[in-house]
Amino acid sequence: MKKVVVVGGGLAGLITAYILARKKVPVVLIEKKQYPFHRVCGEYISNETVPFLKSLNLFPSDFQPPHIDQLQLTSVSGREAIIPLDLGGFGISRYVFDHFIYQKCVEAGVQCQINTEAESILFQNDQFEIKTNRQTHTADVVIGSFGKRSKLDANLQRGFLKKRSPYVGVKYHIRTQHPANRIALHNFKDGYCGISNVEEGKSTLCYLTHRDNVKRFGNLPEMEKQILYRNPYLKKLFTESEFLWERPEVINEISFATKAPVENHILMCGDAAGMITPLCGNGMAIAMHAAKILSEVVSGYCEEKISREKMEATYQQQWNDHFARRLWAGRQIQQLFGSEWTSNLAVDLARYVKPAANYLVKSTHGQPF
Numbered sequence: 001m002k003k004v005v006v007v008g009g010g011l012a013g014l015i016t017a018y019i020l021a022r023k024k025v026p027v028v029l030i031e032k033k034q035y036p037f038h039r040v041c042g043e044y045i046s047n048e049t050v051p052f053l054k055s056l057n058l059f060p061s062d063f064q065p066p067h068i069d070q071l072q073l074t075s076v077s078g079r080e081a082i083i084p085l086d087l088g089g090f091g092i093s094r095y096v097f098d099h100f101i102y103q104k105c106v107e108a109g110v111q112c113q114i115n116t117e118a119e120s121i122l123f124q125n126d127q128f129e130i131k132t133n134r135q136t137h138t139a140d141v142v143i144g145s146f147g148k149r150s151k152l153d154a155n156l157q158r159g160f161l162k163k164r165s166p167y168v169g170v171k172y173h174i175r176t177q178h179p180a181n182r183i184a185l186h187n188f189k190d191g192y193c194g195i196s197n198v199e200e201g202k203s204t205l206c207y208l209t210h211r212d213n214v215k216r217f218g219n220l221p222e223m224e225k226q227i228l229y230r231n232p233y234l235k236k237l238f239t240e241s242e243f244l245w246e247r248p249e250v251i252n253e254i255s256f257a258t259k260a261p262v263e264n265h266i267l268m269c270g271d272a273a274g275m276i277t278p279l280c281g282n283g284m285a286i287a288m289h290a291a292k293i294l295s296e297v298v299s300g301y302c303e304e305k306i307s308r309e310k311m312e313a314t315y316q317q318q319w320n321d322h323f324a325r326r327l328w329a330g331r332q333i334q335q336l337f338g339s340e341w342t343s344n345l346a347v348d349l350a351r352y353v354k355p356a357a358n359y360l361v362k363s364t365h366g367q368p369f
């Protein structure tokens with residue numbers, strides 16, 4: 001029986017491992033952290049994922065995630081538009097959701113190596129050797145689901161690292177008066193901030209900013225006061241909410257550059273294959289959809305129905321067909337955000353030209369799968 005090693009236990013890795021284990025493929029999942037843990041993420045999940053999650057018994061209904069069907073958009077200076085979201089989504093924290101799926105993986109028989117960091121992946125004589133800080137594994141297939149940026153990217157000399165990325169992501173959990181059915185996207189200079197609700201009446205406040213904003217003011221609280229507060233909606237949120245953590249989760253160097261879905265025979269999944277700009281609220285849906293496509297192709301290889309070449313070519317093709325255009329659209333739309341006049345334009349467009357707003361939302365979202 002062929003053996004699969006999945007490196008990285010975010011949604012992409014967890015769900016791929018879960019599906020393969022249910023198909024009786026031997027799977028090892030390597031994750032450097034220990035569940036449950038917080039991640040920088042807006043925690044809004046598109047409803048396109050619901051049929052898939054329900055079919056696998058992975059929809060987190062016990063946590064009563066709020067249903068979200070409305071988008072509030074505000075510009076840098078505080079102009080506002082509210083548009084309905086046809087497909088909509090739901091809100092759940094990654095702390096809860098990833099842990100829930102991890103437990104499902106354990107039940108399904110995935111061999112989970114948590115608190116374990118993969119240090120290198122080598123392909124030789126049709127086999128992989130994966131070195132971790134604890135032991136060395138061999139495998140027939142390696143799935144790279146190690147997220148937007150990992151030490152492994154440098155080890156594998158991946159092209160997207162050649163260019164530095166200026167984006168910094170920051171996340172808080174707060175308690176505030178925020179309508180449960182709404183996701184808001186508030187612009188500020190060189191960034192934007194999302195807010196939507198998750199389980200237990202909490203809200204996730206998550207923003208993307210430029211590192212020059214942080215450098216200019218030296219620290220996040222000062223930058224928030226000087227830059228984010230200029231949008232009156234953000235000022236109200238920051239000054240009238242209860243912040244539930246002492247410090248936010250922060251990540252640097254978030255890159256939206258194009259990546260290859262297959263590299264050194266490693267099949268990349270989720271952000272490791274390419275990351276959509278966060279304002280689309282679609283990265284998790286893409287990670288899950290890619291996990292679905294990938295696990296089907298890999299199980300074909302494990303059952304010796306297709307060759308390695310066919311497995312790699314099919315996955316690459318399907319990944320491009322499903323996601324390349326959405327990632328491109330996300331990069332274009334992001335250019336409308338973060339400046340006073342383009343964000344006013346985006347808000348006016350959303351307010352007065354409804355078909356244009358619907359077109360922009362649809363161009364980054366997929367169909368239910």
Ligand SMILES: Cc1cc2nc3c(=O)[nH]c(=O)nc-3n(C[C@H](O)[C@H](O)[C@H](O)COP(=O)(O)OP(=O)(O)OC[C@H]3O[C@@H](n4cnc5c(N)ncnc54)[C@H](O)[C@@H]3O)c2cc1C
Nearest residue numbers: 008010011012032042043044118147150169270271283284
């Ligand atoms: C600011 C911001 C806001 C966002 N908001 C949303 C949103 O509201 N909705 C949405 O759908 N998407 C959102 N996204 C995108 C979403 O978070 C990602 O697309 C999604 O998490 C991708 O899942 P993943 O499994 O590919 O990666 P991740 O969830 O990042 O998981 C990767 C895992 O790999 C592990 N890892 C890395 N290196 C190693 C190693 N060497 N060995 C072992 N383990 C390793 C990490 O610890 C991590 O657990 C947002 C992103 C950002 C930056």
